[in-house]
Amino acid sequence: MLDAAVKALTQILSPPMRSILWRSIALALVLITVLAIGLQRLLSWLATSGEGWAEAMLGPNFQTPLNVLSWIVSVAAGFGVVFGAVFLMPAITSLVASFFVDDVAEHVELEYYPAERPGVALPLGVAMTEGVKTALLTILVYLIALPFVFFAGVGFLAFFIATAWLLGREYFELAAMRFRPPAEAKAMRKDNAAVIFTAGLFIAAFVSIPIVNLATPLFGMAFMVHMHKRLSGPRPELIEPGRKTSVPII
Incomplete structure (x- = not known):
């Protein structure tokens, strides 16, 4: 697994990959800007008009929790585009x-x-x-975890674990579907869930690094191509006589 990560890191900086890298960065920056501004507008609305609408729907008994939630949302909105860019990066890379x-x-x-x-x-x-399914699921999970960000970092841990699971899942299935039908690719991912989640931790760490995370689509995809090859094992016609067929993952 470490070997696969090193190979992926090395290759994304190679000349053949540079054109893809610049195009992916440009697309990511456009999407980040558009979605981050949209998120900031949504959070601002929720902190003002949204609170009154929710209280009218739920009744006066929910005033206190709604006030707390409104405060949390107001803080989040105050971070504006910067907060949105960080929050949405895993979804953008998907x-x-x-x-x-x-x-x-x-x-x-x-x-x-x-x-x-x-x-x-x-x-x-x-x-x-x-990609769209993973992006939407990522945003949903992050919104659920968002209130816990203010409690001893529990939310950040939840973000990291969710990112590892979601991105590991997507990149592996995309790599596997180049060789297998979608149903078979998903079944293979489930059969190797622990290994793929562990590999997803590498991608989650990568996407957590500002600026560098713009290259996440290249790193994640290259990494999971290697992981799919290792989990699939060598093709019988390519195995040397007397050579064992087991393939180390770590």
């Missing part, structure tokens, strides 16, 4: 990855697995559907 999944995977397969059958490019609609 969307961006759906556009460049095959470009990245093809470079990894060509450099490290030239003797093996190359993967089949995913239809853009399938890749985007997976």
Whole structure:
């Protein structure tokens, strides 16, 4: 697993990947700006008009918890675009990855697995559907965890764990679906849930680093291409006589 992470880090800075890197960064910056501004506007509305609407719907008995929630939302809105950019980065990378999944995977397969059958490019609609689903689920989970940010860092831990699970899940399935039907790719992910979650921790750590995290789609995809190859094992026709077929993951 460490070897796969090092290979992914090394390759995203290689000349063949630079064009993809700059395009993914440009797309990520546009999406971050648009969505962060939208989030700031939404939080501002929730802190003002939203509180009155919720109290009218729930009744006066909910006034105190609504006031507390309104205060939390007001603080969040005060961070504005900066808060939104940090908060939305994992969701943004999910969307961006759906556009460049095959470009990245093809470079990894060509450099490290030239003797093996190359993967089949995913239809853009399938890749985007997976990216949108992961992005929406990420935002939902983060919104649930948001109130706990103010309690001894519990929310940040929840963010990190959720990011590891969500991004590890998406990038692995995208890598696997180049070689398997979607249902089989998802089943393989479930069968190797612990390993893939552990690999997702690497991606969660990467996406937590400001500026560097703009390259998350390339790192995450390249990393999971290697992980899928390791979990799949070597193809029988490529195994040398007398060589063991077990493949170390760590």
